[in-house]
Amino acid sequence: MSDEITEHxxxxxxxQVLFAALFLICATLLLAxxxxxxxxLKGKDFFAQPRFWPAIGVGGMVVFTALHFWHLPRKPRxxxxxxxxxDWFQWAESLSWAVLxxxxxxxxxxxxAAPFVFLVAIIxxxxxxxxxxxxxxxxxxxxxxxxxxxxxxxxxLVPLIGYLPVTxxxxxxxxxxxxxxxxxxxxxxxxxxxxxxxxxxxxLQVKIPGATIYEYLPGALRSxxxxxx
Amino acid sequence: xxLIYDFLAQVQASSSVLARWDVVLxxxxxxxxxxLIGAIPGVGPAVAIAILLPATFSMDPIxxxxxxxxxxxxxxxxxxxxxxxxxxxxxxxxxxxTYDGYPMTTRGEARRALSLAYSSSFFGxxxxxxxxxxxxxxxxxxAPMFGSREIFLAxxxxxxxxxxxxxxxTLIAAAMACFGIWLNTIGLHPASYSKRYTFDQSWLSGGxxxxxxxxxxxxxxxxxxxxxxxxEKVRLTKLKGxxxxxxxxxxxxxxxxxxxxxxxxxxxxxxxxxxxxAQFMSYTYAQKSSKRPEDxxxxxxxxxxxxxxxxxxVPGAAMVPLLALGIxxxxxxxxxxxxxxxxxxxPGPQLFQNDMDFVVALYLALLILNVLVVAFLLVAxxxxxxxxxxxxxxxxxxxxxxxxxxxxxxxxxxxDCIIAAGFGIFGFIMKRMQLPVVPIVLGMVLGGIMEVxxxxxxxxxxxxxxxxxxxxxxxxxxxxxxxxxLHFRRVWLDYKERKTDEWQTSHASTSFPAxxxxxxxxxxxxxGKTLRAKRKTFSRxxxxxx
Numbered sequence: 046m047s048d049e050i051t052e053h054x055x056x057x058x059x060x061q062v063l064f065a066a067l068f069l070i071c072a073t074l075l076l077a078x079x080x081x082x083x084x085x086l087k088g089k090d091f092f093a094q095p096r097f098w099p100a101i102g103v104g105g106m107v108v109f110t111a112l113h114f115w116h117l118p119r120k121p122r123x124x125x126x127x128x129x130x131x132d133w134f135q136w137a138e139s140l141s142w143a144v145l146x147x148x149x150x151x152x153x154x155x156x157x158a159a160p161f162v163f164l165v166a167i168i169x170x171x172x173x174x175x176x177x178x179x180x181x182x183x184x185x186x187x188x189x190x191x192x193x194x195x196x197x198x199x200x201x202l203v204p205l206i207g208y209l210p211v212t213x214x215x216x217x218x219x220x221x222x223x224x225x226x227x228x229x230x231x232x233x234x235x236x237x238x239x240x241x242x243x244x245x246x247x248x249l250q251v252k253i254p255g256a257t258i259y260e261y262l263p264g265a266l267r268s269x270x271x272x273x274x
Numbered sequence: 275x276x277l278i279y280d281f282l283a284q285v286q287a288s289s290s291v292l293a294r295w296d297v298v299l300x301x302x303x304x305x306x307x308x309x310l311i312g313a314i315p316g317v318g319p320a321v322a323i324a325i326l327l328p329a330t331f332s333m334d335p336i337x338x339x340x341x342x343x344x345x346x347x348x349x350x351x352x353x354x355x356x357x358x359x360x361x362x363x364x365x366x367x368x369x370x371x372t373y374d375g376y377p378m379t380t381r382g383e384a385r386r387a388l389s390l391a392y393s394s395s396f397f398g399x400x401x402x403x404x405x406x407x408x409x410x411x412x413x414x415x416x417a418p419m420f421g422s423r424e425i426f427l428a429x430x431x432x433x434x435x436x437x438x439x440x441x442x443x444t445l446i447a448a449a450m451a452c453f454g455i456w457l458n459t460i461g462l463h464p465a466s467y468s469k470r471y472t473f474d475q476s477w478l479s480g481g482x483x484x485x486x487x488x489x490x491x492x493x494x495x496x497x498x499x500x501x502x503x504x505x506e507k508v509r510l511t512k513l514k515g516x517x518x519x520x521x522x523x524x525x526x527x528x529x530x531x532x533x534x535x536x537x538x539x540x541x542x543x544x545x546x547x548x549x550x551x552a553q554f555m556s557y558t559y560a561q562k563s564s565k566r567p568e569d570x571x572x573x574x575x576x577x578x579x580x581x582x583x584x585x586x587x588v589p590g591a592a593m594v595p596l597l598a599l600g601i602x603x604x605x606x607x608x609x610x611x612x613x614x615x616x617x618x619x620x621p622g623p624q625l626f627q628n629d630m631d632f633v634v635a636l637y638l639a640l641l642i643l644n645v646l647v648v649a650f651l652l653v654a655x656x657x658x659x660x661x662x663x664x665x666x667x668x669x670x671x672x673x674x675x676x677x678x679x680x681x682x683x684x685x686x687x688x689x690d691c692i693i694a695a696g697f698g699i700f701g702f703i704m705k706r707m708q709l710p711v712v713p714i715v716l717g718m719v720l721g722g723i724m725e726v727x728x729x730x731x732x733x734x735x736x737x738x739x740x741x742x743x744x745x746x747x748x749x750x751x752x753x754x755x756x757x758x759x760l761h762f763r764r765v766w767l768d769y770k771e772r773k774t775d776e777w778q779t780s781h782a783s784t785s786f787p788a789x790x791x792x793x794x795x796x797x798x799x800x801x802g803k804t805l806r807a808k809r810k811t812f813s814r815x816x817x818x819x820x
Contacts, residue, residue, distance in 0.1 A: 060707055068449070075456070075471070084468040092732045095463040098725045099470050102456025102717075109449035116445065182706070189498045189702050193695040196494070196674055200682060200691040216675055223501060223667040230668065241675055251329050251683040 058118065060182030065114040066171035070164060072106035077160035079103060114167070119174040142169045195219060207256030208246055209274035212238040247273040285407070288634035291336060292642070300337045301639060304344015305646040311345060312352025313661050315362045316500050316669055319349035320492040323609050325673075325680040327485055335617040336632065339610060340639045346606050347399060347589045347640055348647040350549075354391040354582060355655070356662050359384060360509070367549040370557060370581040377573030387578060389520030392651050394531065394579045397524060398586035399644035401535035402542065406590050407637050414630060417598040417623040419746055423735070425622075426727035427742075427750035429601050429720040432545030433713075434754060436604075438761040439551060440710050442768075447713045454717020457482050458725075465729065477689045484718055486681060486690045488609055490697025491704075491711045493677040498702040500670030517652050527579055530560045534580045538587025543594045545603030549585040556584040590640050597621050597633050601723060605712045608719040 083096040091097065128134050146165050150158040195215075202211045216238035220230055245251045255271030262270055291297070311322045322345050330338030353364030358375035371391060378387035420428070433451055440447035460471045461481030472478040524531055534556035541552035560580035561570045570577045595601045600622035602608035614621050619629075626633060651658070681694045704711050735741050742751040 060703075064703060064707060064709075065446075072449075072453075078471075082469075082471045082473065084466070086466055086468070089466070090729075090732060093465060093729045095466050095468045095470055098721065099456060099459045102452050102454075102459055102721070105452025106449050106456060109445050109452060113445035113449060185502070185706070186699070186703050189502065189699050192498050192501050192670075192674070193494075193699055196678070196695055196698075197691060199674075199678060200688060203678070203682070204686075212675060212678075216671060219671045219674070220668060223671060225665065225668060230665075233668070234671065237672055238675065241679070245329060245679045245683075249329050250332065251679055252332075252686060253679070253683055254686055 059176075059178040060186075061117050061179075062114075062119060062171060062174050062176070063179040063183060065110060065117060066167055066175075069107065069110045069114055069167050072103060072110055073160050073164050073167070076103045076107050114170075120176065122173055122175055142166075195222075203256070204254055205257050207258055207270070207274060208253050209239070209242045212242050242274060285634055285638065288631045288638055291631055291635035292638055294337075296334070296337050297340055297639070300333075300340040301344060301643055301646060304341045305348045305643050306650055307341075308345035308348030309352035309647055309650060309658065310661060312349030312364045312368075313355045313658055314352075314664060314669065315356050315360075315364050315662065316496065316666055317673070318353075318365045318492075318496070319345050320488075320605055320609075321496050321673060322349070323606055324485070324489045324492045325676045327488070327609055327612065328680055328683045330613055331616045335613065335619050336635060336639075338613050338617075339636060340643075342610050342613065343589070343593075343636065343640060344643050346610075347586075347643050350582075350585050350589075351392065351395050351647050351651060352658070354395065355388065355659055358387045358391060359659060360662060362506070367553065367585045370553050370585075371578065373571050374574045374577035374581070377571075378575075378578070381573060383573070385517065386519060386523070386575075387573075388655060389517040390523055390575055390578050391520070391582045392517060392648055393520035393524040394534075394582035395586040396644055396648045397531050398535045398538055398583035399590065399647075400641065401532075401583075402539045402587040402590035403637055403641045403644070405539050406594065407634065407641075409594075410626075410630070410634060410637070413594065413598050414626040417626045420599055420623055421744070422727045422731035423741055424744070424746045424750060425599055425601065426724055426731055427747055427754065428545065428595070428599055429723045429727065431750055431754050431757070432595070432601055432603060433716060433720050433724075434757055435545060436713050436716050438757060440713070441764075443710055444761070444765075447710045450710060451713040451717035454714040454719075455721035455724075457487065457714070458718045458721040464726075482693065482718075483684065483690065484715070485609070485612055485684060486694045487697050487718065488605070488715055489677055489680045490694035491701040491714060492605070493673055493680060494694055494698025495701025495705055495711075497670045497673035497677060498698055499705050500666045500673065502670075502702075503666055505665045505667060517655060523575060524579060527576060530556075530563075530576050530579050531583050533559060534583035535587040538584040539591045541584075542588035542591025542603075545595045545601050549588045552584040552588055553581050556580040590637065593636065593640075597636070598623065598626055600625075602716070602719055605715045608715050611719060 079096065079100060083099050085094055085096050142165060146158075146162045149161045149165070152158070153161065199211060199215045202215075213235055216234040217231060220234035225231070225234075246253055259267055259270045261267075307322070308319065311317050311319060323342050326341065326345070330341055333341075349365050350367055353368035354371050354375065355364060357363040357368040357371040358379055361372050361376040361379075363369045363372055375387045375391060378384065437444055437448045437451055456471075458481070461479055462468070463470055469479065534552075537556040537559070538549075538552045541549075541555070557570075557577060557580045560576045561567045564570065564574070564576050566574065566576075592603050592607050595603050596607045596611060598621075600611070600620065602611050611621065619625065619632075677694070677698075678691075681691050684690060701711055731741070742748045
């Protein structure tokens with residue numbers, strides 16, 4: 046289901062330049078690494094070459110993202126007053142990028158340096174056109190790492206402490222963390238966690254390993270817990 | 275006639291496949307679960323299918339697919355409830371339902387709107403399944419005509435359609451499709467066993483698992499989005515009385531219902547097109563042919579019928595390219611494809627030839643499912659609407675816990691979880707900027723199909739024209755060219771329209787810098803004229819006599 050086709054024809058502009066630039070930088074680096082990371086085998090058909098489809102993929106990423114980047118509505122960044130007024134600064138800024146590009150071309154050779162010169166150009170355009178809303182957006186992107194961290198902590202603890210206890214604890218703590226402190230919500234979180242474990246592990250027997258801590262349980266209880274919780 | 279008799283015999287044989295307690299349970303769980311999931315804004319069938327996918331691997335293919343198909347087919351029924359009652363679509367495809375459903379609620383006709391949505395959805399669902407049951411024998415005859423090159427061209431057409439369907443986001447959609455193609459190439463090249471983009475890391479040698487990516491992009495990213503967002507205050511309207519009146523009202527609009535369902539079936543069968551195009555076309559048709567077009571968007575029953583009938587006719591039809599050619603047309607069917615592969619059931623022409631009972635059983639399951647869902651909704655809507663009140667961030671916690679089951683149970687791998695979390699963050703960023711993620715999934719699936727099929731197809735091709743020397747290949751190639759031409763024409767027209775708008779509004783600006791700029795230009799032009807006039811007096815104009 047293509048969720049996004051009709052939604053919001055006028056997308057928010059915040060972060061667009063930054064995202065496109067970062068994606069383009071990654072794609073360009075991948076394209077630069079294509080020779081190292083894929084092989085061109087002699088005597089094999091062109092379409093059967095191991096490099097053919099990665100080249101289509103990475104090449105398409107670079108070309109289409111570059112075009113997308115080019116078409117984005119951009120507004121020049123408002124530089125600090127001293128930068129705007131100092132002619133020498135603008136000269137130095139342009140010159141330093143040019144020196145960097147020429148230096149790369151001389152060091153690596155014109156063909157090998159092409160992706161890196163392109164990278165330099167992307168970084169320069171991004172520096173010139175990024176806005177304070179982009180920086181604020183980047184902070185929001187970074188804030189999601191907290192939730193990803195919670196998820197990975199949950200993943201790490203399950204094989205050690207057990208699916209049932211960790212799920213209950215995770216559900217309660219995370220519910221508390223996101224701001225629901227009422228008794229109703231805490232009970233709901235606990236019941237939900239128990240239900241998930243019962244449905245997936247006990248009933249559907251989904252493949253989740255028994256915890257290390259269960260090894261210390263006595264005889265029958267040990268195998269019962271390993272199998273069901 | 276023979277075809278129909280053969281087919282009825284097949285239906286009889288297939289019904290025995292369904293007459294099992296586990297299939298019946300799967301039907302019940304899929305239908306009720308799908309409605310519930312659809313009714314909760316912020317969850318959606320993609321999240322639910324992604325989470326449940328690994329759990330279905332241990333089931334029989336028919337049981338697992340029935341659960342997933344149930345969720346897919348019934349979520350849109352549930353999605354219409356919040357769309358009509360609180361102006362928030364439960365699933366993305368119910369967005370058009372809000373246009374006419376919510377205005378009906380505001381004028382006190384919530385029960386009528388819901389009843390109409392249920393009956394239209396039911397009609398769309400049944401219509402598509404009946405069409406496909408009768409088309410199945412013909413499909414079984416056509417499908418074997420698809421060789422490697424035809425399947426390659428159909429997959430290519432699918433990718434192009436997915437990209438071009440994202441109007442105004444075409445370039446980034448194309449970039450994401452290529453990203454998906456690249457992701458699929460990571461790991462060992464199956465023909466030469468050479469490593470591709472593994473960066474000498476052992477965990478990348480096996481490639482990037484589609485389900486891990488799907489879980490990250492759909493489930494985890496949705497959890498992050500909900501956890502990051504705020505809760506919405508929901509005020510529900512009390513509903514009294516039965517929901518049967520919609521069937522009577524639907525019977526008064528047979529033309530709109532029939533044509534909308536046909537749009538749904540046709541668009542559903544074309545890979546990469548899906549519900550949105552079907553809805554858009556049927557809604558536009560209904561508006562143009564209506565006696566009261568001004569009511570559309572303000573609570574028109576015809577608009578509601580067009581939107582709901584078209585979107586529910588798609589799931590059944592979307593199974594056609596998947597089953598007949600092994601080509602998924604959208605993210606949900608792409609996820610279902612992995613269930614086939616896990617059980618060594620390879621969808622494609624052979625499935626239609628050798629295992630027709632299985633195909634017909636799936637369609638019958640979809641038929642029964644629609645009946646179950648409507649029966650459930652007719653009696654349980656009043657209780658069901660309470661799920662809309664579940665707070666968003668709590669839903670985020672629930673999805674995060676359920677995502678763990680999906681990712682970890684796959685291979686008990688921490689690496690998979692880290693990759694899924696990475697894609698979750700990527701999906702969150704894409705969601706924040708309303709950029710398309712579906713092309714990534716389709717790029718991964720269709721890219722893999724294209725790689726294999728192109729390699730085998732090129733073995734018998736000597737000149738480029740040999741590639742399209744068979745009739746179906748030529749038709750598909752023609753369609754690709756046509757789609758591209760139409761797309762570039764539309765881009766050109768949009769460009770012209772934009773330029774005209776810019777030109778028309780360029781003098782309407784009242785901003786002070788714009789006024790200053792115009793004033794400066796005027797002075798400069800006038801001064802130029804004066805200067806040129808002065809110079810003229812000193813230099814004699816050249817004539818032909820000089």
